[in-house]
Amino acid sequence: MLINPATLAIVDDHPIVLEGLQKLLTNVKSIQITGCFTSGLAFMSFLKENKVDVLLLDITLPDANGIELCREVKALSPDTHVLALSNHSExxxxxxxxxxxATGYLLKNISSEELVACIQEALSGMITFSKGAKEIMARPSISELKGIPQLTKREKEILHLIADGKTTPDIAQQLNLSPLTVETHRKNLIQKFQVRNVAALIKIASQQGLL
Amino acid sequence: MLINPATLAIVDDHPIVLEGLQKLLTNVKSIQITGCFTSGLAFMSFLKENKVDVLLLDITLPDANGIELCREVKALSPDTHVLALSNHSExxxxxxxxxxxATGYLLKNISSEELVACIQEALSGMITFSKGAKEIMARPSISELKGIPQLTKREKEILHLIADGKTTPDIAQQLNLSPLTVETHRKNLIQKFQVRNVAALIKIASQQGLL
DNA sequence: TTATTTATACCTGTTTTCAGGTATTTTTGC
DNA sequence: GCAAAAATACCTGAAAACAGGTATAAATAA
Known part of the structure; x- marks a missing residue:
């Protein structure tokens, strides 16, 4: 099974974490650490020249936020598996x-065996979570799920059309309704979600998976 | 380990699937099937009277869609673990x-051993995926990640404020800018994302994780 | 250092949205 | 069969958004 060891890079602004991870992973034969970086920018320029199979990425960074960096990494190198490594437990x-x-999410309290197992799982093309992350994911906050207004069929329909960028006259024509009717539905949507305008409406609807 | 077997219910509009799952799970001592339903409505009224530890839920149903049903189930009974069981592989x-x-996602080509393992994992309070689902999750579509316009700091800032329901005058005041400047940024945002209005802007920004 | 991007600001006119209602006809649930 | 909810439609006026520009200072990259 020892063809070529997988290449691994780490981005974390705490040098201590960098050191610790290196020590943990040096005696794992199947993984070769090819780079450690304390900033997103430095890693991105490295990635342009080198192949990276797995990236351990801290979310809180000085120059960029990890979420956007993750997207940039995947856009530049889709085959790189990004494993978030973070204290954030939301x-x-x-x-x-x-x-x-991201191909996975690991909380920083992860054990070394678990870390290696997760990296292996990521390398085999599967999403992976640390135990702690799995538990968090299984517990959706009630507030997220409750307090979601109950929409009628028509309201859902119109909500979707609004989200697609259609204006009231557009929607009225498409559904063969009076523009005034569409306005009423729009108003009811804004009222039900307790927001001020469509921008906030679409944001909340999108976050609650209604679009 | 045999205190009380976990209660399990199944919602699927194909009777054959219902039969098959029942057969598969009857000889598992730790799981007790307490109900099989072909419609979401029927299950919801059952849930009001009975405790259900795990629900195997098909997404495509005649009366309601599984995504919304899942939310309703969790709102009514937060401790019920919902495992999606579906052919949808997006x-x-x-x-x-x-x-x-949902506490997990299982593709219908799952093996019986894997099914039991996933149910056990869900019962222990962790999110769980079938092998196939794990592979899909690890492969984000490139189109999702590319083609995302590059925003300046100011534009991101204003995008967030718009998403929060703030109007142009609001934003101008908050950032000590001329309303006309804010209008320009707003216009640039709409142009960069190639959309017609804020509604579509917020939708796409939200789906791309920019909010 | 020069060129480009970014952030700033302005102008005009049209369209759309929003706030504040009222009111009738279908469905749907009990 | 009756009550409630949903879907329909209307009205007015103010506020905001959008389309279509132009333009300049500041910061940044080549």
Whole structure:
């Protein structure tokens, strides 16, 4: 099974973490650490020249935020598996990282065996979470799920059309309704979600998975 | 380890699937099937009277869509672990289910051993995926990640404020800018994302994890 | 240092949205 | 069958957004 060891890079602004991870992973034969960086910019220029199979990425960085960096990495090098390595234990943060192309999410309290196992799983093309992250993901906050207004069929329909950039006259024509009717539905949507305008409406609807 | 077997319910509009799952799970001592339903409505009324530890939920249903049903289930009974069981293999679909409170996602080509393992993992309070689902999750579509316009610091700032429901005058005051300047940024945002109005802008920005 | 991008600001006119209502006809649930 | 909810439609006036420009200072990259 020893063809070529997988290349691994680490981005973390704490040198101590960098040191620790290196020590943990040096005696793993199947993994070769090819670079350690304390800034996103430095890593990106490295990535342009070198192949990286796995990236361990801290989310909080001095120059850029990890979520955007993750997306940039995947856009430049889609085959690089990005594993977020973070203290952030909010469910929404984990979801955002995954949405932006991360192959996994590891909490920093991870054990060394678990770390290696997760890297292996990522290398084999699967999403992976540390135990702690799995537990967080299984516990959706009730507030996220409750307090979601109940929409009628028509309201959902119109919500989607609004989100697609359609204006009231557009929607009225498409659904063969009076523009005044569409306005009423729009107003009810804004009222039900307790927001001020469509911008906030679309944001909340999108975050709650209604679009 | 045999205190009380976990209660499990199944919602799927194909009776054959219902039969098959029942057969697969009857000889598992730690799991007790307490109900099988072919419609979301029927299950919801059952859930009001009975405790359900795990729900195997098909996404495509005649009366409601599984994503919304999942949210309703979690709102009514937060301790019920919902495992999506589906043929849908789109990454976005999986993410939506998770965002709406699902504890896991299983593709229907799952093996019986894997199914039991996933149910056990869900019962122990962790998110879980079938092998196939893990692979899909690890492969973000490139189109999702590329083609994202590059925004300046100011534009990001204003994008967030717009998403929060702030109007141009609001934003101008908050950032000590001329409303006309804010209008320009707003216009540039709409142009960069190639959309018609803020509604579409916020939708796309939200889906790309920029909010 | 020069060229480009970014951030700033302005102008005009049209369209759309939003706030504040009222009101009738269908559905749907009990 | 009756009550409630949903879908329909209307009205007015103010506020905001959008389309279509132009233009200049400051910062940044080549």
């Amino acid at each position: 469910r929404s943060m984990i979801l955002q990282m995954i949405q932006n192309g | 990454r976005s679909m999986i993410l939506q289910m998770i965002q709406n409170g």
